[in-house]
Amino acid sequence: MRRGQVRRTGGAGGVLTAESATAVAADVRNVARHFGTPQDVEWALDRNGRIHILQARPMTAVPEPVSWKPPGKGVWLRNFRMGEWLPEPVTPLFMDWLVPLIDKGYNEAVFRSSGISIPMGHAAVNGWYFVAPPSPTTLPHMLFSGSLRPLPYIFNSVLRPMVDPAGADRAVLGGLEQEWRNVFLPRYRSLAATRLTGAGTANLPELISLVEQIARAAGEYLWYFSAAGGAAWKMEAVLARFWRKHLAPGLKERQQETPDAGGYQVLLGGLMPKPPPRLPHAVYSLDWYQPTAGEEQQSRGDGVEADGRNAAPAAAATAVERRQAAEAACRRLLQGTRRLGRFDTLLAVAQHYALLREEQARDFTLGWPLLRRCAAQIGAELTLAGVIDRQDDVYFLTRADVRTDAPPQQDAVSRRRADWLRQRKLDAPLILGTLPILGNAFERLADAARSTRKAPPGALLGHPASPGRARGRVRIVDSPADFSSFQQGEVLVARATAPAWTPLFASAAAVVTDTGNLAAHASLVAREYGIPAVVGTGNATRMLRTGQLVTVDGNAGTIEPDED
Structure with missing residues (x-):
């Protein structure tokens, strides 16, 4: 890409503002898309900040395109399981150490609850996390091999929420929620809190043990999160079908009585009594390379409420009013029919699990401040031992390198860091392979909305x-x-x-x-x-x-x- 006649007028700032640079990049991508091949583009910026494309020629010496081949059989998803929490490439130590531990804790929790194991593959493709859910061909073998005792549990926790949310809640999911709330969550909080003060003075074996305890606990948490809170979208799908079949036509006819609801989703908004709290253990990415919210606030000298953004906006109150008005309109339409009871039951369970899902999401990373402190201390230990040059190089090691008698790893660290920085610029696809049944379910729900x-x-x-x-x-x-x-x-x-x-x-x-x-x-x-x-x-x-x-x-x- 060539620069037009743009000159620095003085000072330490760049030639372009961030907005102008982003606009140039967007226009250049459009030019390349038009011609179907990367282009060497000449452009100019006028006094009003408007970009003008002057000429374009096919680029020579273009780097080899990145391949996005599935790492194994079946379909691989970037937007599933932990993928939603990983918006950029993962660092090597997270992928090589924490991901397998979280996965192990998850699988152990699934087996304790259901009596079966349903492993999922995970891999980094060009640095990006992908997971392979069980395929329709392998899942029946997992479910039907050995004892049939787990089948009712699987039916009630996985399939029944899609047709009978209240029944699934009574049979399995309500119990899972109570187990998470009354047994597991206090234990997880205790582990994260009581160990925080010890990480700064622990030796390397103790630090490794702490990392493994927290990661496996996070995997166990992920099971409760996936099974209980994760049922929210399935229950939403049932509510969406009911809305489309029994409510939408009548509400359209009575448009004068009903606010602009925007579909069934208005029934699932404005549920929280106040905005979600700002939590120091909240994360921007699950990868422990990234600071937690508490660290970011501390580095800026902010208090938890310093920027004033935790106050509820006016739109939040409007969401409550719209939901209440829509609920009332639905009940008026169904008044005197047997469907009213069905609606109230569906609505109550869908709203409950929508709130539960977000509540569980907030505390999933309770252990991340401890993980970050452990990683910092491990980095300090390995720096003193000459394994790495800087403390934060630890994130670019592999699990096998986390020992004080390891040979110097700086060359490998520098290479992996450079790869990671390059991979952050890639457009990673959401799916590798053929779209699975689960993906189609999300698409169908999107179409219903x-x-x-x-x-x-x-x-x-x-x-x-x-x-x-x-x-x-x-x-x-x-x-x-x-x-x-x-x-x-x-x-x-x-x-x-x-x-x-x-x-x-x-x-x-x-x-x-x-x-x-x-x-x-x-x-x-x-x-x-x-x-x-x-x-x-x-x-x-x-x-x-x-x-x-x-x-x-x-x-x-x-x-x-x-x-x-």
């Missing part, structure tokens, strides 16, 4: 995750470093969001993510704040640019670029 199947020309399409329509300027947010630049009324565009991102929702006009589905963090929190959300777009962070004016339609699942 979509107000129209016709997307405007030039619009990006994703899952309609939170109803409403909003217009605003895009702000691409890649990491916590970008949080302070986010302005009131902007459209938050990110690869994915996790609980540490929640404070930004109070200022956002709308939310758009590359990954996620209708059970993702962005979907559920956007509904609580009463703002539109479109998730699972695949590449919104690449196709949009900071400062661009867009309209986000959370009913249709579209993002339309506007003319300034």
